[in-house]
Amino acid sequence: MRFAVLLLLVCTAARAAAVVTDGLLPNGNFEAGPPKTDLVNGTVVKGGNAIPNWETSGFVEYIESGHKQGDMLLVVPQGAHAVRLGNEASIRQKLAVARGSYYAITFSAARTCAQAERINISVSPESGVLPMQTIYGSNGWDSYAWAFKAKLDVVQLVLHNVGIEEDPACGPLVDAVAIRTLYPPTLSKGNMLKNGGFEEGPYFLPNASWGVLVPPNIEDDHSPLPAWMIMSSKAVKYVDSAHFRVPEGTRAVELVGGKESALVQEVRTVPGWTYRLTFAVGDAADGCTGSMVAEAYAARAIVKVPYDSKGAGGFKRAVLDFAAVGNRTRIVFQSTFYHMKADGTLCGPVIDDAKLVGLKKKPAARRLML
Structure with a gap:
């Protein structure tokens, strides 16, 4: 019974x-x-x-x-x-x-x-x-x-x-x-960043050609983009290759909030050691045109990457070398400016394929756009 x-x-x-x-x-x-x-x-x-x-x-x-x-x-x-x-x-x-x-x-x-x-x-x-x-x-x-x-x-x-x-x-x-x-991402060989290609994230609705907004951490205790935090007050847009152009793989992040949103990941570092951050900057082929600037920060170093968008897809790669000043270092991506499409909706540069590696010896500081 x-x-x-x-x-x-x-x-x-x-x-x-x-x-x-x-x-x-x-x-x-x-x-x-x-x-x-x-x-x-x-x-x-x-x-x-x-x-x-x-x-x-x-x-x-x-x-x-x-x-x-x-x-x-x-x-x-x-x-x-x-x-x-x-x-x-x-x-x-x-x-x-x-x-x-x-x-x-x-x-x-x-x-x-x-x-x-x-x-x-x-x-x-x-x-x-x-x-x-x-x-x-x-x-x-x-x-x-x-x-x-x-x-x-x-x-x-x-x-x-x-x-x-x-x-x-x-x-x-x-x-x-x-x-x-x-699924919490793990470290892959040759990259100190987790989920650097943004392949792990929320579900894309079928035929939803407008992407998915990922809210800042003030609105969500757990990020829908594992290993990444959205800081400040505005969302970022998660885009997929089925509806947008992405530099690498099938997913990427479009920075649609200007300096009011920042894509952040904190990594373990050794003070005084030098590290190299590489990443791709492009546009999502969503009609977002004009002169864009994507920024990356790490420790006391910064690189500003200009990108002239035709709104049809494309990307360039950038490098930032920096010396760690603490046991943990925040890797930060932002858009310098707000951008709007012809219909008045917000858009911005796309970030993808972010990789971080430690260098064996300390080179001269450099900030490169490839």
């Missing part, structure tokens, strides 16, 4: 929590919608379990692409449906995960009519707030990544809009919620 009860509890828990696999969550694109009898005025979701695989609370709307709200036309980036989180609205889904492992959530979101929209994302006991004041995607949608460490075997992912608007329907649209297991 005890065994039967235990088996029943295990089966019930399995049905209640989706087993995590890389990709969209069950009904993560919201294409399976509620019955029409559970929609008030055609869009407002009635009942907490009306949308398959999701629980909802607050003012949640089920939106079809092309839906009009006054003079505003709501567009869905993938498929035909999305949800809109109005005042104090939430969507949540239970996930069966491996305790102690790291995961990255990726989802797409767009602003509608609120002035200061943001999304609270949480996987108990961790949470973060992702502001949406800056739009980076040319179609009004952005994809966001957020990482967490699983503290339990079953966790609950919650996306929540904390806004209080006069119009309760004002709030962000959410679509295409996915997950990817993050």
Whole structure:
């Protein structure tokens, strides 16, 4: 009898929590919608379990692409449906995960009519707030990544809009919620940097040609780019070779925040020893044109790498030699300037293929652009 009860509890828990696999969550694109009898005025979701695989609370709307709200036309980036989180609205889904492992959530979101929209994302006991004041995607949608460490075997992912608007329907649209297991990168031969090619990172949504925004560490305790931190106040954009041009491999980072964001990794060094940092600077072939300058810092050394972008892809390589002044040294990449595409969206230089090696003997200091 005890065994039967235990088996029943295990089966019930399995049905209640989706087993995590890389990709969209069950009904993560919201294409399976509620019955029409559970929609008030055609869009407002009635009942907490009306949308398959999701629980909802607050003012949640089920939106079809092309839906009009006054003079505003709501567009869905993938498929035909999305949800809109109005005042104090939430969507949540239970996930069966491996305790102690790291995961990255990726989802797409767009602003509608609120002035200061943001999304609270949480996987108990961790949470973060992702502001949406800056739009980076040319179609009004952005994809966001957020990482967490699983503290339990079953966790609950919650996306929540904390806004209080006069119009309760004002709030962000959410679509295409996915997950990817993050594997802590190890050192490879000939490189003191981990994940220097940025191949390990969050999930790319299918046909999402606008990349994935990686938030600064003030908004996420765990970086979706393993071994790297995003410092300061703005995000960087994670890009892939399926939709962009990258210098090496299949993934890279576009510095879209000017000096308001920095890509940082801290490494162990020996004071007085000399090290050489090499990396690639280019453009993502996303229409970002003009004279760019990417900066790299290490210890007391700096190199500024000019790159004249035609917006069609390409790259150059740079070298920075430096002498360590402490037991740990921060390797930092930044864009000197803000850049905008013709449609007004932010863009910037691409960083890829970063390598750090120790030199056998101390050479004369040099800063080279190859």
